[in-house]
Amino acid sequence: MKLRISERRKKENNREYAYRVLRDNIMTMQLLPGETLNEAELAEIFHVSRTPVHEAVIMLKEEMLVEVYPQSGSKVSYININTLKEGYFMRSVLEPEILATLAGSLSQDYVEKIKENLDLQKKVLEEKNEDSIDAFFKLDNKFHQLIYQAGNKSNVWRAVRRVSSHYDRVRYLDAIMSKTDLEAIQKEHEKIFHQLLIGYTEDFDLKKFYDRHLGIYRKNFQNILEHYPEYFGI
Template identity: 30%
Template structure:
């Protein structure tokens, strides 16, 4: 058996990836109506694969389907954000402590290189690249501990958290603290200080709690009522 379904470039897969990307990056804004008809015309495919994409997006929590009424990009649910953040906090504190033990030479080079690129981003103000680097920084810590799948799992469940990060990074360019915290985490891991590393990670992941209020005021119609 060779390549499975996911890796194939079917019409369904193309549409799914495109819509998923656009929703996560807020190109399709929360609350936007999406009809089978419209999407199928836009991508020049029939309605069947579009329906199947909607099923997948619904499974991801990215759209809400109201039968005979319409399909809408789901609003950002702050309760989901908070629980996703909690899961990340607990898991990443454990992971970063574990990483203190086995950090290879290559790992250090990789993480240092990532941080250097973050600095460059800070000058460029390229938030898309910053987002990607941030993800890769955290993913690397999981990979070091042999917990790559765990990262993938919580990533899947943190779609709302992701959208909040997009909103934050794209509208407020106060990335100094973020980068400083990444630096502090890396240093603590390198110096084999698990407690400091965990502490800093916790602080890092709790930043969003404060930012939340500001974003809620600034973009009230992006969020679901709690």
């Protein structure tokens, strides 16, 4: 089992650390769909007991990222197309509504936080190293999380994050295989930020824009299915 191990964050307990690292590895396809998760081996890798690893696996099961089989262990879940569609649907319905509510009334605190995030996105893409895609998608998720938080919808974001787990894995696959134009996505983030700052203009079709922004993976989805059929389940 090959994992990308990041440093433990300040005040992060064993369960939180194991959960975060495992989730990051699943979302970036370092741990592939169908791959077995050996809790004893993971405990050794993380230098912790098996209990926090088991708790982390259960948390991932709740996000539909891991399948747990009694008496036979756990595996990374296959990407389910219906779950993928649900994640896309949930975000495409909720986020435009939150943005419409926030447009023109974003607090200064969140203006600064979102601007900082956008600057980091641009910096990551300019560096163009082997970690750029991973780093960009983390900042992408943080960008959208900040919008939910600014709209006082943190609990909604947690629900969206759970349901969107399969959708996010396909977006990552699309970026790797189809060479998604991440700079174009960053520019769309800047346009969203602009609308949040000044309010929506009459010529801005929010739902159409957001459908394109969230649905960019659909252009190459058939190719993804054909190249990686082993990653998908019914």
